[in-house]
Amino acid sequence: MDNLYIRKILNGDYSGFSYFIDKYKDMAYSIAFRILNDCEDAEEIVQDSFLKAFDSLKKFRQDSKFSTWFYRIVVNNALTKAKRKKLIKKDNDFSKIENIEVEKIETVYSALSQDDRKKYINFALDKLNIEDRLILTLYYLNENSLEEIVEITNIKRENLKMKIHRARQKMYLILEQELKTEVKDLL
Amino acid sequence: MENKKEEEFAKSILSNSKLNIENADFNKVVMNKIRRKNRKKILLHNLRNYSLIFVGIDLLIITLLRLLNIRITEMSGIISKLSLESMSAQLFLVYFVFLIVSIFIIVKFSENGYLYSKTDRFTE
Known part of the structure; x- marks a missing residue:
C-alpha cells in the first residue's frame, strides 16, 4: 500500500x-x-x-x-x-541489573490500574538514557526487527541484542524500585 | 524460556507507552506546509527558467550586434555617449552578477536532500 x-x-x-x-x-x-x-x-x-x-x-x-x-x-x-538542547547525558548507575525478580514486578504491575501502569512505565522510561528509551520503543512498542533498528539507529548489529537486553533489565530495575511499596503491600 | 517470558512482559508493559498527537489539525498543518513549499518550488523553478531565457536572449542580441559590427553612437540622450563595447561590458557584468545571485538563491532554496549521519549519535 x-x-x-x-x-x-x-x-x-x-x-x-x-x-x-x-x-x-x-x-x-x-x-x-x-x-x-x-x-x-x-x-x-x-x-x-x-x-x-x-x-x-x-x-x-x-x-x-x-x-x-x-x-x-x-x-x-x-x-x-x-x-x-544538551539532553544527552551520562547513564545512571545500574549495577544491580542482574538480580531482578521479574515475576514479582509482573504480579504487582498486573494489579495496577491502567492509568497507574502508564504512569509507572513513563516514569521508568524517563529514567533511562535516550538510546535505551529509543531501542525499547522501537523493539517492543513498534515491534521493529533487529535489522530495521540497525537501519534506523545506526547501532551496530552485533551490539544491539545485548543493548536491548540491558535496556530491558534497567527498565525492570527502575520499575522494581518504584513498585517497592506496592510489592510490600502485596507480600 | 525465562527470557521469552521477560520479553513478553516487556512488550505488554511498553504497549502502555504509546503516545498520540493530540493536535486534531496536525494532518492539515503538515499538508498546508507541503502545499506552500510546493508552490515556492514551482515559483523558483519558473523564475530560474525565465531568468535564463531573459539572459540568453540579451546575450544573443549583444553577440549579434558585435558580429554584425553595428555601432550605436549617433543616438540622442544619455545612451549616445556610450559606445557599444562599454554597454556590452556593463550588461555582461550586470547579468553575470545577476546570474550568480540567482543561482545561489535557487540552490539555497532547493536544498532538499537529507543527510544521514554515520557517526555515533548517542554520545556527546
Missing part, C-alpha cells in the same frame, strides 16, 4: 501524502517524544520530518520499508535537537 501512494505522489498527486501522515504520525511522535521528553518539541520534529520525507521521497530507493526510512529521519532530527 505504501508503495502505491509513493508512486502516486511521485506522479504529482501529493495529496496522497496525508495517508502517510495518518499512518505514521503517532509512532513518529512516540519516538520523538522518547528522545526529547517534550510534547511541543516532539510534535515540531514530526512535522519537520514529514516535510523532509516529502522532499526526499524521490531519493527513497524502496529497498527498505517506508516506515524504517521515515523513522530514521525522525530519529536523526530528534537527536540533532537533543544534542542542541
Whole structure:
C-alpha cells in the first residue's frame, strides 16, 4: 500500500501524502517524544520530518520499508535537537541489573490500574538514557526487527541484542524500585 | 524460556507507552506546509527558467550586434555617449552578477536532500 501512494505522489498527486501522515504520525511522535521528553518539541520534529520525507521521497530507493526510512529521519532530527538542547547525558548507575525478580514486578504491575501502569512505565522510561528509551520503543512498542533498528539507529548489529537486553533489565530495575511499596503491600 | 517470558512482559508493559498527537489539525498543518513549499518550488523553478531565457536572449542580441559590427553612437540622450563595447561590458557584468545571485538563491532554496549521519549519535 505504501508503495502505491509513493508512486502516486511521485506522479504529482501529493495529496496522497496525508495517508502517510495518518499512518505514521503517532509512532513518529512516540519516538520523538522518547528522545526529547517534550510534547511541543516532539510534535515540531514530526512535522519537520514529514516535510523532509516529502522532499526526499524521490531519493527513497524502496529497498527498505517506508516506515524504517521515515523513522530514521525522525530519529536523526530528534537527536540533532537533543544534542542542541544538551539532553544527552551520562547513564545512571545500574549495577544491580542482574538480580531482578521479574515475576514479582509482573504480579504487582498486573494489579495496577491502567492509568497507574502508564504512569509507572513513563516514569521508568524517563529514567533511562535516550538510546535505551529509543531501542525499547522501537523493539517492543513498534515491534521493529533487529535489522530495521540497525537501519534506523545506526547501532551496530552485533551490539544491539545485548543493548536491548540491558535496556530491558534497567527498565525492570527502575520499575522494581518504584513498585517497592506496592510489592510490600502485596507480600 | 525465562527470557521469552521477560520479553513478553516487556512488550505488554511498553504497549502502555504509546503516545498520540493530540493536535486534531496536525494532518492539515503538515499538508498546508507541503502545499506552500510546493508552490515556492514551482515559483523558483519558473523564475530560474525565465531568468535564463531573459539572459540568453540579451546575450544573443549583444553577440549579434558585435558580429554584425553595428555601432550605436549617433543616438540622442544619455545612451549616445556610450559606445557599444562599454554597454556590452556593463550588461555582461550586470547579468553575470545577476546570474550568480540567482543561482545561489535557487540552490539555497532547493536544498532538499537529507543527510544521514554515520557517526555515533548517542554520545556527546
